[in-house]
Amino acid sequence: MKRVSTSQLIPGMVLARDVISLDGQLILSAGTMLNDKMITKLDIYGIFTAFIQEDPTEQKVTFQQRDASYSRRVRNSEAFKKFKVVYDIQLGQFRDELNAMVSKNLKLDVEKLLSNSLRLIAGVDGTLSILDILNNMREYDDSTYAHSMNVALISNIIARWLKMSEDETRMATTCGLLHDVGKILVPHDIIAKPGKLTDAEFAVVQKHPVTGYQLLRRQELNEHICNAALMHHERMDGTGYPMRLSGGQIDPFARIVAIADVYDAMTAARVYRGPMCPFRVIELYESEGYEKYDVEYLLTFLENVVNTFVRNRCLLSDGREGDIVLINKGNLSRPVVQCGIQYVNLAEHPELRLESIL
Ligand SMILES: [Fe+2]
């Protein structure tokens, strides 16, 4: 048995111990063989490590099988390499700025933070999208800082797809950058603790929206920025926290950040298994329930995500390869795929799934 961080779990690993959620519920029991969906759930539930049975040979094979050429193509591109260099520099500065604000109560230079993030986006040319790049970045850094930067970039994309004004797009980006500042004050031993948290520890983790809100209020920042920190874990159907707000009570910028936040958690690349197929991501939003999010925002986002994969080569779960030729508007995770002379409409074949982008 060995302890493995969630970011390094791969499908096929078998749990050696039960996994318990932060509030004490059993998520997965010992003996379960992990799949993609389960590993992502662990991420979403904030589980940082799990105990797995040891079988190193099997893990290696799984990794090689999953090293899809789509990822390789992205990682080998010039655009990706360039982005990574600038990203690392920006991330270092971002970390220093946030830490100085939190520990020394220094005034945050929001304009500078924002223009640094926007420069990252501006540097990406047309050949790759920011999402392609981010999907392949996460193995490098799993910290709150990297997560925040990613959420900022994804929020920027969502705002642009929603055709928001320049000012609103800048606001959405800033909201993403600062949404999790409260997490910096959660003690590391709680964040990294394996297994069940005590009630007191759990209460500390769940306070990060309020702590973040207070920090940002003290900085006298725009109310949308403070609200995004406070409300990004609220859900449209009233099932979120800390205040169980619903619908219109939730700041529109917090609704954008909520979608970007979950997307980043879902697609976080795991060192051994590569990034998650975007069509799986959509299935996950579906299984969680579209009603938890602002449906207009979410559908605009997901439609744009899948549209970038039209004409891409893909692998189906029965081993066939084909080209994605048409997106089903009412069933985004199940497009029409052309395999040779045959058209396979995945919406009509529940027994099949789109396994990966090639
Ligand atoms: Fe959060």
Ligand SMILES: [Fe+2]
């Ligand atoms: Fe977050």
